Amino acid sequence: MTKPKILLLGEIEHAHASWQALSTTTEILTPTSTTRPAFLAECRSGRLDGVTAAYRTFASASITGPWDAELVAALPASLRFCAHNGAGYDQIDVAACSAREPPLRVSNVPTAVDDATADTAVFLMLGALRGFGAGMAGLREGAWRAGVAGLGRDPQGKTLGILGMGGIGRNMMRKCEAFGMRTVYHNRRRLEAEAAGGAEWVGFEELLARADVLSLNLPLNKNTRHIISTPEFAKMKRGVVIVNTARGAVMDEDALVKALESGQVGSVGLDVFEEEPKVHPGLLKNPNTMLIPHMGTYTVETMEKMEEWCIGNVKSAIETGKLVSPVPEQADL
Numbered sequence: 001m002t003k004p005k006i007l008l009l010g011e012i013e014h015a016h017a018s019w020q021a022l023s024t025t026t027e028i029l030t031p032t033s034t035t036r037p038a039f040l041a042e043c044r045s046g047r048l049d050g051v052t053a054a055y056r057t058f059a060s061a062s063i064t065g066p067w068d069a070e071l072v073a074a075l076p077a078s079l080r081f082c083a084h085n086g087a088g089y090d091q092i093d094v095a096a097c098s099a100r101e102p103p104l105r106v107s108n109v110p111t112a113v114d115d116a117t118a119d120t121a122v123f124l125m126l127g128a129l130r131g132f133g134a135g136m137a138g139l140r141e142g143a144w145r146a147g148v149a150g151l152g153r154d155p156q157g158k159t160l161g162i163l164g165m166g167g168i169g170r171n172m173m174r175k176c177e178a179f180g181m182r183t184v185y186h187n188r189r190r191l192e193a194e195a196a197g198g199a200e201w202v203g204f205e206e207l208l209a210r211a212d213v214l215s216l217n218l219p220l221n222k223n224t225r226h227i228i229s230t231p232e233f234a235k236m237k238r239g240v241v242i243v244n245t246a247r248g249a250v251m252d253e254d255a256l257v258k259a260l261e262s263g264q265v266g267s268v269g270l271d272v273f274e275e276e277p278k279v280h281p282g283l284l285k286n287p288n289t290m291l292i293p294h295m296g297t298y299t300v301e302t303m304e305k306m307e308e309w310c311i312g313n314v315k316s317a318i319e320t321g322k323l324v325s326p327v328p329e330q331a332d333l
């Protein structure tokens with residue numbers, strides 16, 4: 001019997017034993033191309049024909065570019081499954097994948113990312129509340145506290161507003177309880193009481209108005225791009241702290257820089273940026289920013305869990321014809 005063919009886009013860096021086990025029962029293909037035009041040509045040449053499932057990493061976009069309509073159309077007709085190793089899948093045009101005949105089914109990696117991403121959000125929140133970004137930068141330049149804007153603020157008694165109360169948001173809420181914070185959240189759909197864990201559901205505008213710290217935990221898609229911009233900043237408390245561990249483009253970065261300069265936004269903690277790896281110069285020079293280069297899931301344990309999860313999706317796809325964690329847009333496909 002011929003072995004199922006799998007396309008590997010990116011590297012397996014941790015889950016070597018599971019990948020090795022998978023490769024004994026399958027044939028793994030890797031592209032020879034190193035640029036998007038070459039990858040498109042390689043797909044069209046037929047060299048990758050016969051692959052049924054792809055394992056892809058976030059970083060593989062440096063070769064393939066985004067999985068937009070052009071790429072989805074060029075991928076081998078045999079490809080039925082795309083297992084994406086990441087929680088956020090904004091690099092993939094899911095509608096274009098669904099429109100293929102038969103559809104190209106996409107999975108992401110939920111839950112495995114929750115702890116590490118929420119830990120990062122808590123770190124950014126504390127850093128932004130306390131002005132640690134400026135303190136750390138000044139110290140390294142031999143300037144001690146020279147760049148620190150003033151006294152910081154404590155989390156105790158403050159209201160945490162979570163926009164996008166999924167696994168990461170709920171994990172962050174639990175961690176913030178230890179800091180004596182109360183949580184309000186906004187999702188399009190209100191959660192069952194047990195899942196909400198005591199957090200209060202509020203409308204979008206009320207979330208903006210009530211949060212002392214606003215944490216963005218929602219996926220980036222056409223409905224959420226720039227969901228936070230000038231009109232939304234104006235509805236927030238003056239001096240609000242904003243934390244973003246989701247995707248840079250859910251917030252309008254130009255507008256954020258202006259809101260920081262005017263003091264409407266007091267400080268921000270950011271792990272993600274609109275045009276990574278570029279960082280807006282207005283953020284770099286502002287002392288009220290705590291910035292890290294997209295390291296939310298960047299731990300040995302979490303990276304390993306994510307790879308294992310993603311391999312699990314590939315394995316399930318070829319063995320049962322179903323992905324373990326299909327993206328919500330394809331739940332009814």
Ligand SMILES: O=CC(=O)O
Pocket residue numbers: 085086087088089113296297
């Ligand atoms: O940003 C990280 C992820 O989407 O998993």
